[in-house]
Amino acid sequence: MKLKGKALIAQGGGPTAVINQSAVGVILEARKHPEITRIYGARHGVNGIINENFLDLTDVPTANLEAMAASPSSGLYSTRDKPDEAYCKKIFEICKAHDIRYFFYCGGNDSAGSCQTVAKEAEDAGYDMYVIHVPKTIDNDLQVTDHCPGYGSAAKFVAQAFAGVDLDNRALPGVYIGVVMGRHAGFLTAAAALGRKYSDDGPHLIYLPERTFSLEKFTSDVVKTFEEHGRCVIAVSEGIVDESGEAIAAKFTGGEKDDYGNVQLSGSGALGDMLADHIKKNTKIDRVRADTLGYLQRSFLGCVSEVDQVEARTVGEMGVRFGVGQQKSGSVTMKRSGNYAISYDLTTLDSVAYDAIEMPDEYICESGNNVTDAFISYARPLVGTLAEATLIDAPSVEKILNK
Amino acid sequence: MKLKGKALIAQGGGPTAVINQSAVGVILEARKHPEITRIYGARHGVNGIINENFLDLTDVPTANLEAMAASPSSGLYSTRDKPDEAYCKKIFEICKAHDIRYFFYCGGNDSAGSCQTVAKEAEDAGYDMYVIHVPKTIDNDLQVTDHCPGYGSAAKFVAQAFAGVDLDNRALPGVYIGVVMGRHAGFLTAAAALGRKYSDDGPHLIYLPERTFSLEKFTSDVVKTFEEHGRCVIAVSEGIVDESGEAIAAKFTGGEKDDYGNVQLSGSGALGDMLADHIKKNTKIDRVRADTLGYLQRSFLGCVSEVDQVEARTVGEMGVRFGVGQQKSGSVTMKRSGNYAISYDLTTLDSVAYDAIEMPDEYICESGNNVTDAFISYARPLVGTLAEATLIDAPSVEKILNK
Numbered sequence: 001m002k003l004k005g006k007a008l009i010a011q012g013g014g015p016t017a018v019i020n021q022s023a024v025g026v027i028l029e030a031r032k033h034p035e036i037t038r039i040y041g042a043r044h045g046v047n048g049i050i051n052e053n054f055l056d057l058t059d060v061p062t063a064n065l066e067a068m069a070a071s072p073s074s075g076l077y078s079t080r081d082k083p084d085e086a087y088c089k090k091i092f093e094i095c096k097a098h099d100i101r102y103f104f105y106c107g108g109n110d111s112a113g114s115c116q117t118v119a120k121e122a123e124d125a126g127y128d129m130y131v132i133h134v135p136k137t138i139d140n141d142l143q144v145t146d147h148c149p150g151y152g153s154a155a156k157f158v159a160q161a162f163a164g165v166d167l168d169n170r171a172l173p174g175v176y177i178g179v180v181m182g183r184h185a186g187f188l189t190a191a192a193a194l195g196r197k198y199s200d201d202g203p204h205l206i207y208l209p210e211r212t213f214s215l216e217k218f219t220s221d222v223v224k225t226f227e228e229h230g231r232c233v234i235a236v237s238e239g240i241v242d243e244s245g246e247a248i249a250a251k252f253t254g255g256e257k258d259d260y261g262n263v264q265l266s267g268s269g270a271l272g273d274m275l276a277d278h279i280k281k282n283t284k285i286d287r288v289r290a291d292t293l294g295y296l297q298r299s300f301l302g303c304v305s306e307v308d309q310v311e312a313r314t315v316g317e318m319g320v321r322f323g324v325g326q327q328k329s330g331s332v333t334m335k336r337s338g339n340y341a342i343s344y345d346l347t348t349l350d351s352v353a354y355d356a357i358e359m360p361d362e363y364i365c366e367s368g369n370n371v372t373d374a375f376i377s378y379a380r381p382l383v384g385t386l387a388e389a390t391l392i393d394a395p396s397v398e399k400i401l402n403k
Numbered sequence: 404m405k406l407k408g409k410a411l412i413a414q415g416g417g418p419t420a421v422i423n424q425s426a427v428g429v430i431l432e433a434r435k436h437p438e439i440t441r442i443y444g445a446r447h448g449v450n451g452i453i454n455e456n457f458l459d460l461t462d463v464p465t466a467n468l469e470a471m472a473a474s475p476s477s478g479l480y481s482t483r484d485k486p487d488e489a490y491c492k493k494i495f496e497i498c499k500a501h502d503i504r505y506f507f508y509c510g511g512n513d514s515a516g517s518c519q520t521v522a523k524e525a526e527d528a529g530y531d532m533y534v535i536h537v538p539k540t541i542d543n544d545l546q547v548t549d550h551c552p553g554y555g556s557a558a559k560f561v562a563q564a565f566a567g568v569d570l571d572n573r574a575l576p577g578v579y580i581g582v583v584m585g586r587h588a589g590f591l592t593a594a595a596a597l598g599r600k601y602s603d604d605g606p607h608l609i610y611l612p613e614r615t616f617s618l619e620k621f622t623s624d625v626v627k628t629f630e631e632h633g634r635c636v637i638a639v640s641e642g643i644v645d646e647s648g649e650a651i652a653a654k655f656t657g658g659e660k661d662d663y664g665n666v667q668l669s670g671s672g673a674l675g676d677m678l679a680d681h682i683k684k685n686t687k688i689d690r691v692r693a694d695t696l697g698y699l700q701r702s703f704l705g706c707v708s709e710v711d712q713v714e715a716r717t718v719g720e721m722g723v724r725f726g727v728g729q730q731k732s733g734s735v736t737m738k739r740s741g742n743y744a745i746s747y748d749l750t751t752l753d754s755v756a757y758d759a760i761e762m763p764d765e766y767i768c769e770s771g772n773n774v775t776d777a778f779i780s781y782a783r784p785l786v787g788t789l790a791e792a793t794l795i796d797a798p799s800v801e802k803i804l805n806k
Contacts, residue, residue, distance in 0.1 A: 015574045040800055044574075054800035067793035073570030075795050080575065097803045164702035167476035171418045171447075172483065176670075176698070195704065267692025268679070269672010276671070289670025291697030295579070299567035301598065302790030303705065387705030390470030392478050397443055397457035400500045 002035045002327060003128050005101025007320075009057070010042035010049060011136075012107035012114070013080070015073040016150030017157075017304045018312035019106050019136045023076060024069035025316020026104045026134065027057050033324045040100065045079035045107070046114060050090045054098070069313065072153075072299045074106075082110055088117035095122070095129060102130050102323050104316070108137040108148075112331050113353035119329050132323040133331035133349055134315050138298050140187035141356035144347045145333040149315055152308030152382035154181070154297050155191035158235075160387055161293060163195030166202040166233050167389055173231035174287025175222060175279055178203070179272040181297050183239040183247070183265060186210050186359045187379070188297070190371045192235035194383055198391060202233025209239035210358050211368040213248060218275070219282050221369050226285055236275065238265040238292075248274075266294065305384040311342060318344040340381035405438045405730060406531050408504030410723075412460070413445035413452060414539075415510035415517070416483070418476040419553030420560075420707045421715035422509050422539045426479060427472035428719020429507045429537065430460050436727045443503065448482035448510070449517060453493045457501070472716065475556075475702045477509075485513055491520035498525070498532060505533050505726050507719070511540040511551075515734050516756035522732050535722040536734035536752055539715070541701050543590035544759035547750045548736040552718055555711030555785035557584070557700050558594035561638075563790055564696060566598030569605040569636050570792055576634035577690025578625060578682055581606070582675040584700050586642040586650070586668060589613050589762045590782070591700070593774045595638035597786055601794060605636025607773075612642035613761050614771040616651060621678070622685050624772050629688055639678065641668040641695075651677075669697065708787040714745060721747040743784035 007030045009023055023041070030036045041055040042048035055076070057065075068075045083091065095103060095118070103118065105111050112133040122129040135142050138154035158180055169176045180189040186208030193206060204225045207213055225232040238249050250263040252270030265271075272290030279288045315332045322328050330346040331353075337343065363375035410433045412426055426444070433439045444458040445451035458479070460468075471478045486494065498506060498521070506521065508514050515536040525532040538545050541557035561583055572579045583592040589611030596609060607628045610616055628635040641652050653666040655673030668674075675693030682691045718735045725731050733749040734756075740746065766778035 011574075015571050041795070041797065052800070052802040052805045055795070055797040056800050057795070057797050060795060060797045064793065064796055067791075068795045071570060071792035071794075072567050073792075074574040075570075078574040094804060098800075160704040161699050164475050164704040165698045167474060167478075167704075168418050168698050168702040171414075171477040171481040267694065268676050269693070269695050270676055273671050273673055273676075289698065290672070291670065291699065292672050292695065293697075293699070294694030295568045295571050295692065296564050296694065296696070296699070299571040301563040301567035301570075301792055388470075389474035389476075389704055390467065391474075392444070392458070392460070392463060392471045393467055394444065394458040394460050394463045397455070397459050397501075399455040401497060402455045 002324065003101045004035045004037065005099045006038045006040055007036045007102040007104065008040045008042060008095065008100045009076070009104045010045045011074040011076045011078050012045035012105060012111040013078060014138065014298060015078060016136050016138050016298055017072040017153035018149055018308050020071055020075045021069045021309050021312035022106050022134050022136060022149060022316035024065045025313040026320055027065060029317040029320035030324065033320065035324060036102065040098065041076045044077040045081065046083050046091060047079040047081045049094050050087065052094055072301055083114045083117065085117060088114060089121050091118050092121035092125065096127050101128060104132045104134055104319050104323065106134040106136045109142055109352055109354065109356050112349050116349035116353050119349065130323045130327060131329045132319040133352060134319045135332060138188055139182055139185050141185040142352055143355065143357055144351050146336040147334065147382055149308060149312035151187060152305035152384065153303065154188055155194060155379060156305045156383040156386065157297050157300055157303045158188055158191040158293065159194035159383060160303065162192040162203050162233065162235060163389055169202060169231050169233050174289060175226065175232045175285050177234045177236055177272050177275050177290040179236050179238050179290065179292040181266055182209060182237045184209055184356060184358060186237050189235050189237035190359065190363065190375055191379060193371050193376065194379060195386060197388065200229055203235040204229065204232050205234045205369045206371055207236045207240050207369060208359060208364060209237045209241055210364060212243055213240040215278055219279065222279055223283050238271060305382060307382055307384040314344060322346045405727065406504050407438045407440065408502045409441045409443055410439045410505040410507065411443045411445060411498065411503045412479070412507045413448045414477040414479045414481050415448035415508060415514040416481060417541065417701060418481060419539050419541050419701050420475040420556035421552055421711050423474055423478045424472045424712050424715035425509050425537050425539060425552060425719035427468045428716040429723055430468060432720040432723035433727065436723065438727060439505065443501065444479045447480040448484065449486050449494060450482040450484045452497050453490065455497055475704055486517045486520065488520060491517060492524050494521050495524035495528065499530050504531065507535045507537055507722050507726065509537040509539045512545055512755055512757065512759050515752050519752040519756050522752065533726045533730060534732045535726040536755060537718055537722045538735060541591055542585055542588050544588040544761065545755055546758065546760055547754050549739040550737065550785055552711060552715035554590060555708035555787065556706065557591055558597060558782060559708045559786040559789065560700050560703055560706045561591055561594045561696065562597035562786060563706065565595040565606050565636065565638060566792055572605060572634050572636050577692060578629065578688055579636045580639055580675050580678050580693040581637065582639050582641050582693065582695040584669055585612060585640045587612055587759060587761060589640050592638050592640035593762060593766065593778055594782060596774050596779065597782060598789060600791065603632055606638040607632065607635050608637045609773050610639045610643050611762060611767060612640045612644055613767060615646055616643040618681055622682065625682055626686050641674060708785060710785055710787040717747060725749045
């Protein structure tokens with residue numbers, strides 16, 4: 001007999017364009033299980049749980065859910081709280097008080113860690129409860145799963161942003177630096193390459209947190225590219241590090257730390273500006289511009305991967321199948337086959353909870369300033385349909401006066 | 404009898420998402436006129452003319468043209484050259500050498516000025532030539548016309564960007580500052596308001612170059628909004644000025660000037676960072692983030708107003724009707740009627756060439772930190788279909804332990 005009680009859904013960490021798909025996947029599937037007495041949503045993730053800030057989602061009209069599913073950002077709101085053991089104990093106690101027997105938490109590896117601690121608190125107290133981690137992160141840095149819901153849509157935004165600014169840079173040539181989100185993993189920055197079509201399309205250079213960043217090498221790379229193409233488009237991860245392993249951006253953002261001890265990298269244009277200034281001062285190139293793509297990467301309204309949408313919905317739905325249907329705890333994973341099909345499985349919480357992954361070496365070219373075809377093969381299916389740009393193809397006219 | 408000879412098309416100034424629609428409108432319409440012997444395109448605007456850097460567009464396949472029309476940025480490439488009289492004389496001489504009798508130039512008011520000077524050079528030399536200015540600018544600051552092709556698509560990008568980051572700001576509350584392009588006119592920054600749907604949707608504050616910006620007033624506005632909503636989303640024009648009328652951003656970007664004498668404002672995150680730092684230091688608000696929307700506003704691939712596309716195509720087509728069909732020089736304009744229909748007309752080059760316009764007072768609210776409904780009514784039809792986001796609407800659950 002299956003465990004009877006309430007289901008609770010919450011969203012943690014940075015929003016994505018499809019995290020609501022996962023939440024709605026959980027809610028709609030949970031409605032089909034008679035063991036689920038009510039479906040609660042916590043406002044602001046785990047913070048909403050300890051404050052009993054719950055919404056009753058049991059009877060929300062399906063049309064409202066579907067409209068929210070299609071909206072970016074975390075519709076139940078999020079939190080940067082990183083629960084310690086005492087915090088997780090409180091989560092468990094609140095769950096117990098409300099007869100919550102199924103807990104679904106959408107988040108990254110830290111959220112998987114919270115899931116694990118809460119599950120252990122429940123177990124230690126002899127309280128039957130299943131805890132499911134529903135993966136999401138634009139960083140694409142979770143273990144076990146082939147990739148993470150949220151990444152494909154952010155990657156699509158980055159790919160289309162660089163495809164567009166590359167055209168802009170053709171029209172008004174110079175150096176363009178675009179700074180992309182990603183603290184330790186370069187997957188999102190690498191996605192800047194996915195919109196390349198013509199052989200001389202940018203980004204011509206891509207700098208990832210997986211390789212030590214040197215201003216000297218950067219400068220010579222830029223000069224070399226500029227000499228070849230008369231212009232240079234560059235994608236730089238906000239997480240690039242110096243020889244000591246310190247994030248270069250951290251020197252410019254005032255050192256503000258979040259609850260995870262992470263120094264603020266996003267929400268500032270300082271890294272891009274520093275790099276642009278360096279090129280202006282150390283080369284003869286006149287026109288140097290830097291953009292920091294910022295929060296639009298995860299929240300822009302109207303740029304979403306249809307593949308990512310389907311997968312995000314499905315990890316939520318499968319989470320309920322595993323948690324309620326199979327009476328298990330764990331983290332939902334995706335497995336790839338062929339080019340390209342996905343099957344869903346469950347792994348243990350502890351296999352996801354701790355270390356995050358980085359880009360494998362095979363995705364980074366030897367010179368450390370670009371991505372390989374293996375990366376393109378890996379990432380291209382995830383972004384779904386990409387908008388495409390076309391250059392004009394016309395013959396030149398013979399000169400008369402300037403012959 | 405109509406003047407026989409070649410047609411020349413060129414694109415100047417900052418790219419837009421639909422400037423290629425205008426170019427293709429010119430090319431396809433010019434192909435229908437037997438007076439047009441060949442159709443040339445200048446690479447990099449007027450710079451391409453004086454260097455005789457011409458493409459022969461006469462026989463480019465229509466499918467290639469249509470694909471280019473759907474691509475953002477200036478497909479013929481652009482220039483920041485601002486022709487003086489000697490430069491315009493050279494333009495005219497090159498046109499004469501190539502038997503160019505019709506010149507179509509897509510650009511802003513400076514480009515209209517170049518058109519006028521070239522037309523005068525031709526007239527003074529007794530060389531028959533018609534010069535048509537095809538309007539484009541994301542700044543929407545041209546005289547006579549109701550609005551400018553290019554604005555609607557950039558406005559759509561800005562509206563959807565702010566609609567998205569507003570959801571992000573709901574999920575992780577704090578202060579969010581988004582810096583928007585626009586040197587003297589606030590139209591594009593004002594477009595941040597077009598994605599608002601719920602009564603407490605941001606941007607809650609909008610700062611335009613038409614009003615003097617005060618850091619003190621800004622700070623108190625932010626604190627007041629934060630007290631009311633627990634969060635604050637702000638759209639700021641890169642062109643905001645202090646009491647002396649100087650652009651505040653100019654203090655941070657190194658003072659680089661273009662050929663028009665304009666100090667660089669875009670391509671740097673410094674203004675946003677300064678405003679964020681000011682709020683961090685002068686209020687008790689913890690989480691303050693700034694994004695500078697940058698070149699994506701005019702070049703992002705895959706965000707275009709379908710209304711803007713049609714209008715940009717049509718101003719190009721009508722340019723040929725006026726220039727070739729009616730044997731006139733001038734600037735193509737759009738006139739609005741009802742809600743919403745557009746008719747096309749021709750005005751004199753000098754009525755557009757000089758002063759640019761700013762946002763009229765009726766579009767700016769009295770406190771100077773937001774836009775009026777009149778602005779929304781004016782701008783909403785221009786962006787076409789807007790993506791829409793939906794919040795969840797569910798009842799709260801009664802607390803048990805925290806009662």
